[in-house]
Amino acid sequence: MSSSFTLISSILQRKAHKAGDARQARPHGATPPVVDPDLTGFASHPALVKLRMLTAAAERLGIGNPFFKVHEGSGGAVTRIEGKEYLNFSHYNYLGLNGHPQVNRAALEAIARYGTSVGASRLVAGERPIQRELEKQLAAVYDAEDCIVFVSGHATNVSTISTLFSSGDLILHDSLIHNSALEGIRLSGATRRAFPHNDLKALDALLASSRLQYKRVLIVVEGLYSMDGDMPDLPALVAIKRRHGALLMVDEAHALGVLGATGRGSAEHHGIAGTDIDIWMGTLSKTLAGCGGYIAGSRDLVDILKSAAPGFVYSVGIAPPLAAAALTALRIMRGEPERVRRLQDRSAFFLRLASKAGLNAGTARGYAVIPVILGSSRKAIALSNQLFAEGINVQPVIHPAVEEKAARLRFFVSALHSERDIEQVCRSLARMVH
Template sequence: MQSTNIKTSEQRRHDAMALLARQSGAAKPAGSKAIQRPPFKLEFDIRDFSTYPEIRAFDQHKSIIERAGVENPYFRSNEGTTGRHTRINGKELISFSGYNYLGFSGHPHVNEQAKTAIDQYGTSPSASRLVTGEKPVHRELEAALAGFLGTESALVFPSGHATNVTVIGHFFNSEDLILYDELSHNSLVEGCLLSGARRIAFKHNNVEHCERLIAENLHKYQKILVAVEGAYSMDGDLAPLRDFVRLRQQYPVLLFVDEAHSLGTVGSTGRGISEYAGVSPNDVDFWMGTLSKALASNGGYIAGKKALIDYLKYTTPGFVYSAGITPANAAAALASLELLVQSNQPVLRLQNNADYFRQLALDRKLNIGPSLDTPIVPIILGDSEKTIRVADQLFRAGINVHPMFYPSVPQGEARLRFFISSEHRKEDMVYTLDTLASAL
């Protein structure tokens, strides 16, 4: 008769753990006594999140709003389309806190195309595009983007922030070096961290500093990437792209340009900083941009050589393992791009409005920093509490603009950040800056 003394898998696991415990002097197997932590002094209670150092630091930064004695200006609910005006708590305000640069969000053509896409494809792609999530409107949008930008191909991602994180994090590795402008967006820095590459920030818009770093490290790394932004979202200035292209031509490096705020706003037809600087699109390896600003949608894209885009399409984790952009968002971006191709008048209105706002601010002796030729105009006040209180005064006067303070900007450089749109009127801007000057 066959023996029945056969141990179960659970018994075998228990015996193995007991053997390891005897050999190493470790604690007894699970089930006999709780596992002991190694000696380590915790400065916080692991289950009480309010004791965590990073959360305590955050609460300290946030408390500046309470010290200013005003209502929290963040996460206010906008009760309609955010354009020239917005509605908050039933009150209509002039809005300078939205990215609807060209007024395409809420445009009848854009709304109609988004609704049509829902009727045809539903509200979700229902899968990663690699499998069954691909819709015709996705390919139409990518072809239109590549055509508009003058590149061979383009790939759309479901999030602008995630585009930088996943593409940089995936394409570069520990054998590479990433040189990035010190004022680069968080998404770019997060991508650098994910990649494991060595990262060095160069002084803002300082091409000479960047070149020195390239020369010092040229033979130490497999790939070197130089990353800049077309328009910087805190200061409203532009990258000196021609100079960075010169570096790319002189040294074997790759060039990455983030056009989140320059697509549709810079250049005579809104084609961004390549048009503004007179640079061929082929002189940049990675053109990154977002769909959530001038193109009145949501998501991001990378445009460039076909070989690069094909590789990213099949291998980038943030694309392969994520559902695609919704059909409605794809259709809205495509419709906005159609409007942009049809006429550059919204672009010219936007640029004229931004220049007018800058001049009004300078006339009133307000500090606009280096803002130039972009729709982003900071009014730098310096003191954080003062900036928060002034933003509250403007809000009560019917003007919605947000305060930016440390750690979003350096200590002592707190500011009100104004996003100008093509739909703002001169009376909006005069009233706003007169009210601001009075508040100060």
């Protein structure tokens, strides 16, 4: 489908909708309908009512609200909140590149050359060299033919999945897959089936019983799970998708810069070829110190998305300073593998100390994401507040984001954290939990 065809089709659809609206319009002078006043505003919206109830309950229990703290500088291993410095474990600054002088300088130079915005979608406003260079370098990370960058990581999954799959297709996903993938599946109209977390036998059985009932079949997993810090058996997944004639999509949002000897992610970590995976997805907001998302894979895949994915066709192109920041961060990652080694060493150190202290880290493998599972939302919030009072910033993850029994604190480790920082946190945790 060409981009011009996409735009023309959209115009025709809008005209058809307008014509339909005109036919359904009420006759002039007809008595207006009586509408419940609660439906003309948001004060009684169910989502707001629920929020107010939760807020009131938190106040009664004296546990406060640990969210939406205002940080007064760049996020890193240390942050400043209300004029006070805190050890920070609530930022995805995995390799410590957010605020790096080279990254900042690249963003400023891009602003000087291109401005702060490209002003329109890339179909309308055209390409900028910095955008295409970022895509080429990301494609090279996965040994892929091409790559496409979106302005939002969440929209990357939503637009990609909903564009490529439709009614008559089947999408199988890990039960802990990210909301963005779930939204993309919902919008696609494809049949959705979840399999238990990292249970590849269950996945294989699902495919064996249902593959031939559908046209295209997609398997969606994460390279490193952002909630539990564990990972799937990717070589086994590749074998399963080949055996059943399926496609495999891997979300690398938390794997790039974290897994693999040089930070190239899941393929490098598991020793597989980049071409073994049909759709590589990732984000620019974590290791790469920017904002946005990307899809890497075959040229056919990228051509489809460039002409038909709503999150690309109808969205402004990535801003030049963000593209420049991500590109520079990627080059630093490739040129300084010691950052990756330091992150991996610090993460493994955290997991060892937590385990030694009797803290429940679940199935975490010791790669950047370390949960401490507490089994109670109230306890998770209270402990987050206690740590904050001692100069440590870490966010709780509570129901309904996870099951109540899985409520937790979730620590994101950076290459900038020292062993002393981690020892301090684990000592405090052990004292407060036990």
